[in-house]
Amino acid sequence: MIQKTKLPTDIQYICLFFSEYVTWLMSSGATCIRIEKNVARIAEAWNVDVRMTIMPSHIMLCVWNEKKTTSYSNICRACFNQNNFYVNALLSKLSWEIADGKIDFQESNDRLKRIIQTPSLNRWTVLLLVSFANAAFCGLFKGDMISMLLVFVATMVGFKLKQDMQEDKADIRFIFLCCAFVSSVIASGSYVFGWGDTPDIALGTSVLYLIPGIPYINAVSDMLDGHYVCSFSRIMNAAILTFCLSAGLYGGLLVMNIHWF
């Protein structure tokens, strides 16, 4: 049951809260249906009417008061820095706490500010975990221990390169191309030097960490929910990244004189 909460009289503040909320929700990798549900939950608790248009990188918001006498509109722009499911989960939790009437408007604002300031995971931890995960992928595809070790190293070097290039604000497509090239060249050592018995698996799984899985999944979710513009945008972005990844991998194979195709 959704509890009604006492609100500030000026609808402007409520709209600005929603703007910041949806911007962060979208930037942290939420799907359109998640954004709509969370906003509807909060709007019901606060007794306001929120109309939204979700575009690939912008959200248009219009908030009406209960009596439909005053409205306030805002257009906010999402910044797609990094998917952060922890922030995503915290924002969803915040919407439930508002809906349950546990926190008032002021407390919600403070909580949102704290969520925004949540630090991201240590980059070295991420690097290590991604490398282990990709080596585990190699193991899942029946790669031997030497291949897993090679994939671990290839992923570690490729992902470090990705982090450094992102720090230097390089183009994301160029980053994917370079990382795929470097990882595939390192993993092709198994072919060149005859390390391990499963060089094809090592080479194939060395670039898996670059697959843009979340945009693909979100695109399908948006498509099922009828947000075709967002879905198409996400799927095109993911396809371009996949193309760059493939080009980098093919470049690596070409340079190392490996004829797979």
Add this chain to the structure above:
Amino acid sequence: MTHSMIVWSCIITIIVLAFVFRVVEKCYLAKDSRKKHIHLIEMSKEEEMFFCPGDENIEVKDDSEN
């Protein structure tokens, strides 16, 4: 040594050198900005703690503001 082995070794050497140069560059920049020696072990602030999802956000208040 085959042609592929030479190419592989060259590419790996370039990558390693690039990482080494970057580390050296970062060390110099850090040294210039702090104007002091980099210590292997040193005391840090509580807010620089290792963050894991689920941890509370620690808001460190500056005592000098009082």
